[in-house]
Amino acid sequence: MIGKSIKIEGTGVYLPEAKSSETIEKMLGIPLGWSEKYSGVKNRHHVTFETNGFMGARAAEQALQSADLTLRDIDMLISAGSSYDYPLPNQASVIKHELRGASFDFPAIDIDSTCLSFISGLEMAASILDGQTYKRILLVSTEVASKGLDPSNWETATLFGDGAAATIIAYDPFEESLVVKSQQKTYSEGVYHTIIEGGGIANYFNNTGINSKDIFFRMQGKNLLRLAKKKLPIFIKDFFDDLPIKIEDVDVIIPHQASSTGLAVFKKMYPFNESQVIDTLAMNGNCIAASIPLTLHHVITQKKLKRGQICLLIGTSAGFSIGGLLFRY
Amino acid sequence: MIGKSIKIEGTGVYLPEAKSSETIEKMLGIPLGWSEKYSGVKNRHHVTFETNGFMGARAAEQALQSADLTLRDIDMLISAGSSYDYPLPNQASVIKHELRGASFDFPAIDIDSTCLSFISGLEMAASILDGQTYKRILLVSTEVASKGLDPSNWETATLFGDGAAATIIAYDPFEESLVVKSQQKTYSEGVYHTIIEGGGIANYFNNTGINSKDIFFRMQGKNLLRLAKKKLPIFIKDFFDDLPIKIEDVDVIIPHQASSTGLAVFKKMYPFNESQVIDTLAMNGNCIAASIPLTLHHVITQKKLKRGQICLLIGTSAGFSIGGLLFRY
Numbered sequence: 001m002i003g004k005s006i007k008i009e010g011t012g013v014y015l016p017e018a019k020s021s022e023t024i025e026k027m028l029g030i031p032l033g034w035s036e037k038y039s040g041v042k043n044r045h046h047v048t049f050e051t052n053g054f055m056g057a058r059a060a061e062q063a064l065q066s067a068d069l070t071l072r073d074i075d076m077l078i079s080a081g082s083s084y085d086y087p088l089p090n091q092a093s094v095i096k097h098e099l100r101g102a103s104f105d106f107p108a109i110d111i112d113s114t115c116l117s118f119i120s121g122l123e124m125a126a127s128i129l130d131g132q133t134y135k136r137i138l139l140v141s142t143e144v145a146s147k148g149l150d151p152s153n154w155e156t157a158t159l160f161g162d163g164a165a166a167t168i169i170a171y172d173p174f175e176e177s178l179v180v181k182s183q184q185k186t187y188s189e190g191v192y193h194t195i196i197e198g199g200g201i202a203n204y205f206n207n208t209g210i211n212s213k214d215i216f217f218r219m220q221g222k223n224l225l226r227l228a229k230k231k232l233p234i235f236i237k238d239f240f241d242d243l244p245i246k247i248e249d250v251d252v253i254i255p256h257q258a259s260s261t262g263l264a265v266f267k268k269m270y271p272f273n274e275s276q277v278i279d280t281l282a283m284n285g286n287c288i289a290a291s292i293p294l295t296l297h298h299v300i301t302q303k304k305l306k307r308g309q310i311c312l313l314i315g316t317s318a319g320f321s322i323g324g325l326l327f328r329y
Numbered sequence: 330m331i332g333k334s335i336k337i338e339g340t341g342v343y344l345p346e347a348k349s350s351e352t353i354e355k356m357l358g359i360p361l362g363w364s365e366k367y368s369g370v371k372n373r374h375h376v377t378f379e380t381n382g383f384m385g386a387r388a389a390e391q392a393l394q395s396a397d398l399t400l401r402d403i404d405m406l407i408s409a410g411s412s413y414d415y416p417l418p419n420q421a422s423v424i425k426h427e428l429r430g431a432s433f434d435f436p437a438i439d440i441d442s443t444c445l446s447f448i449s450g451l452e453m454a455a456s457i458l459d460g461q462t463y464k465r466i467l468l469v470s471t472e473v474a475s476k477g478l479d480p481s482n483w484e485t486a487t488l489f490g491d492g493a494a495a496t497i498i499a500y501d502p503f504e505e506s507l508v509v510k511s512q513q514k515t516y517s518e519g520v521y522h523t524i525i526e527g528g529g530i531a532n533y534f535n536n537t538g539i540n541s542k543d544i545f546f547r548m549q550g551k552n553l554l555r556l557a558k559k560k561l562p563i564f565i566k567d568f569f570d571d572l573p574i575k576i577e578d579v580d581v582i583i584p585h586q587a588s589s590t591g592l593a594v595f596k597k598m599y600p601f602n603e604s605q606v607i608d609t610l611a612m613n614g615n616c617i618a619a620s621i622p623l624t625l626h627h628v629i630t631q632k633k634l635k636r637g638q639i640c641l642l643i644g645t646s647a648g649f650s651i652g653g654l655l656f657r658y
Contacts, residue, residue, distance in 0.1 A: 001462050051531050077515075082419070087477075087525040088411055088546065090441045093648030097520040107513035108648060109449050112419045112439035120438050127456040133330050133512070147533040148416075183462070184436035186406075191426040196416040199528045202380050204476040205544055215534055217417065319422030319437060 004126045007177035008329060009136070009168040010069065011297040012062025014055040015045040015284070016162055024158055028151050035158035036282075040260025044161030044285030046146040051085045055164035056142030057098035063138070063166035071104050074168075075134045080121030081141045081289040082114045082318075083148075087199075095140055114194075115256050115317035116184060117141060117289035119325045122169065122313075123182040131171040140166045143288040148196055150216035159259060160217075161285030165293035180310070182325040183239055190227045190320025193220045221259070228316050229265060235322045236269075236314075243326070247312065248272055250326070252305045256315025257281040257291040278304070291315075305329050333455045336506035337658060338465070338497040339398065340626040341391025343384040344374040344613070345491055353487055357480050364487035365611075369589025373490030373614030375475040380414045384493035385471030386427035392467070392495035400430055403497075404463045406437045409450030410470045410618040411647075412477075413439075416528075424469055443523075444585050444646035445513060446470060446618035448654045451498065451642075452511040460500040469495045472617040477525055479545035488588060489546075490614030494622030509639070511654040512568050519556045519649025522549045550588070557645050558594060564651045565598075565643075572655070576641065577601055579655070581634045585644025586610040586620040607633070620644075634658050 020043050021035035036042050047055070056079065064070060079092035086094065092108035113120040118141045125137040142164035149157050172178065197203055198214025205214075236247055247253070248270050255266055257280055267277055280295045287294055292313050299305040307329055314324040349372050350364035365371050376384070385408065393399060408421035415423065421437035442449040447470045454466040471493035478486050501507065526532055527543025534543075565576055576582070577599050584595055586609055596606050609624045616623055621642050628634040636658055643653040 001457065001459060047530075053531075082417055084529045085531040086529040087527075088443060088523065089520060089647035090411070090443050092442075093515055093517070093520055093650070096515055096648075097517040103517055105514040105516055107442070107449075107650060107652070108515040109513070110439070110441035112441065113421075113436070114417060114419050120436075124453050124457065128330065128453065130330065144530040147530060184438070185434040186422055186425055186437040187434055188422070188426040188432055191418060191422055194417060198416075199534060200413045200415040201376075201473040201476060202382075202414040205528060205534055205539055206541075210534055210539065212535075318418035319425075320418075321422070321436060323436070 001123055001127060001179065001182045003178060003180065005172040005175040005178045006126045006129055007170050007172040009170045010063045010067025011300055012059045012066055012166045013294055013297045014058040014164045016047045016050050016055065017045060018043055019046045021158060028157055030154050034154060039155060039158040040281050041158055041285045042282045045163055047144050047162045052083060052091055052142040052144055053085050053094035053098040056095040056140040056166065059142065059164040059166035060095065060099060060138055060140050063168050067168045069168060071099060071101055073136050074106050074138045076106055076137045077108045078121045078125055078137055078139045079110045080117040080139055081143050082112055082117060083143050083145065083288065095142065113184065113317055113321060114319055115288055116315055116321055116323040118292045119313050119323040120184065122325055125169045126179045129169065129171040131173060136168060136170045138166060139169055140164065141290040141293050143290040145288055148215060148217045155221060156217060156219055159286050161287050163284060163287045163290045163294055165290050165297050167293055178328050180326040180328060181243060184321055184323035185235060186319050186321040187227065187231055190224065193224045193227065193320055194318035225261060227320055228262060231322055233269060239324050250312045251309040252299055252311045253277045254292055254295045254299065254311065254313050257286050257295065258316060259286065330452055330456060330508060330511045332507060332509065334501040334504040334507045335455045335458055336499050336501040338499045339392045339396025340629055341388045341395055341495045342623055342626045343387040343493045345376045345379050345384065346374060347372055348375045350487060357486055359483050363483060368484065368487040369610050370487055370614045371611045374492055376473050376491045381412060381420055381471040381473055382414050382423035382427040385424040385469040385495065388471065388493040388495035389424065389428060389467055389469050392497050396497045398497060400428060400433050402465050403435050403467045405435055405466045407450045407454055407466055407468045408439045409446035409468055410472050411441055411443045411446060412472050412474065412617065424471065442646055442650060443648055444617055445644055445650055445652040447621045448642050448652040449513065451654055454498045455508045458498065458500040460502060465497060465499045467495060468498055469493065470619040470622050472619045474617055477544060477546045484550060485546060485548055488615050490616050492613060492616045492619045492623055494619050494626050496622055507657050509655040509657060510572060513650055513652035514564060515648050515650040516556065516560055519553065522553045522556065522649055523647035554590060556649055557591060560651055562598060568653050579641045580638040581628055581640045582606045583621055583624045583628065583640065583642050586615050586624065587645060588615065
């Protein structure tokens with residue numbers, strides 16, 4: 001999409017209990033220091049009692065508070081994420097039910113493009129906001145990665161974290177803020193580079209038991225990196241081709257916090273300033289679709305992104321997809 | 330949303346092996362004739378080798394053929410449904426990968442509002458179509474219900490079927506066809522009236538085994554019907570309040586094929602003609618989100634819906650939601 005006047009009015013987050021790399025390393029028999037060295041993650045958060053619905057609702061309440069709004073002002077709830085509390089009903093309905101306060105009947109809809117779900121959700125929200133039926137959308141990305149991690153796979157066991165981030169997206173009649181451009185491409189040759197094999201229709205769990213390998217997230221790290229290295233420069237060239245600016249002119253760049261290697265490769269590709277590309281991997285790990293909005297909340301609350309500045313959200317996801325969204329905050 | 334010029338250019342379906350009520354009744358020890366009498370279902374289709382991805386891709390290919398288009402003409406694939414082949418990657422990526430022919434890099438995104446996913450998907454597709462970045466969207470609803478049915482629950486075991494339907498939605502510069510209005514409401518008091526408890530974050534499966542009750546779809550039929558009876562007339566009154574027509578003036582009404590009781594209650598509410606409300610429950614069962622587009626394909630191919638006529642898609646879904654979309658075909 002090109003040129004849609006919408007404004008981010010507020011953001012909020014919820015992070016469960018912190019889990020240091022040392023704690024995980026001791027628990028799983030990994031050499032001390034391995035995580036920081038190889039995954040780049042010093043700290044992440046893992047749920048104890050929390051569900052996606054609980055975390056998403058708390059993040060949403062904080063976002064509403066930051067925008068000085070209530071649920072009465074919301075016309076739609078979009079849950080933009082990959083993990084879910086139940087196979088049915090949809091995650092957005094569960095988040096809505098968990099929200100405190102009076103009951104409103106705005107619709108609750110899920111959007112899933114795995115790690116890029118926040119970008120897809122923001123594009124869909126921007127498209128549907130018309131200032132009439134839809135004036136404000138509550139966009140929530142809440143993810144629990146920790147339950148599907150294979151303890152014998154050090155890379156994923158130390159890389160992923162849980163958390164939720166919520167954003168209030170409003171139709172902007174003053175045209176101060178806007179989505180400049182949004183684009184996503186799905187390259188099917190990488191469709192199964194990241195997968196959870198069991199629990200869906202293809203390998204339905206039944207009461208005769210399950211293979212432990214089927215419940216775990218699996219990632220072909222090297223194949224993913226190879227595909228990303230090949231496709232990302234083409235994607236970015238194409239994305240900026242019809243725009244009056246180049247990627248290195250963007251004020252703030254928020255990449256999906258996929259992995260330290262992925263972030264390093266991306267930073268090397270262009271002549272960025274040191275502070276231009278935001279890196280929250282060390283403190284939160286890879287939180288699937290919540291990574292980008294958690295980082296967005298960080299730059300807004302830390303005043304690293306100011307009104308009028310240009311911000312690029314960009315990342316890769318299972319499927320395999322690359323997506324980018326450029327907006328004026 | 331109100332007033333968006335989009336056109337349904339083609340539709341296609343895929344239905345797996347037919348399974349008569351007699352077959353199911355004999356298999357599960359249900360008295361012969363019970364299904365037709367109580368569920369209203371004479372026949373439904375259950376997968377043998379098929380996945381959601383396989384069925385969705387075949388339906389998509391038929392839709393492309395019916396519109397005399399190829400994948401080259403598609404700018405986005407939306408998978409609008411509730412069931413999925415894998416917890417990760419998203420269903421749209423799997424469908425895209427299963428599509429025959431050359432590889433294109435259009436994005437593949439999931440939308441899930443359970444049984445209303447097709448309506449939500451059509452509204453999102455209509456919103457994002459701009460005639461520039463997005464000229465045509467391939468909207469696919471593919472569902473496998475059969476694997477999650479409790480054989481000891483006669484109501485659900487006889488009610489649900491599998492199947493896929495695909496629709497090509499195009500930006501319409503000639504403004505001949507349009508979405509007149511689309512609306513959805515989520516009433517959180519019914520959030521857990523329909524649920525699959527296990528397999529998500531709330532009750533994650535682990536390798537120590539699973540409770541069989543957790544893998545099955547469960548439905549509080551009476552509570553659902555009570556809530557629908559209470560909310561549906563208010564929803565419809567509100568939906569048509571600002572429109573120049575009444576529900577009984579709509580040419581073709583396609584309700585979600587939720588249950589025979591649900592369909593009967595709906596038909597009694599308004600002075601419909603006998604042929605106005607389309608009922609495909611007896612031949613296909615309840616196919617979750619695929620029910621509405623399967624029925625849409627039926628009315629279009631049977632010439633029960635002609636260009637220029639007004640059609641209403643309406644239904645209820647887990648969450649609990651009611652949604653409606655009125656369009657000129």
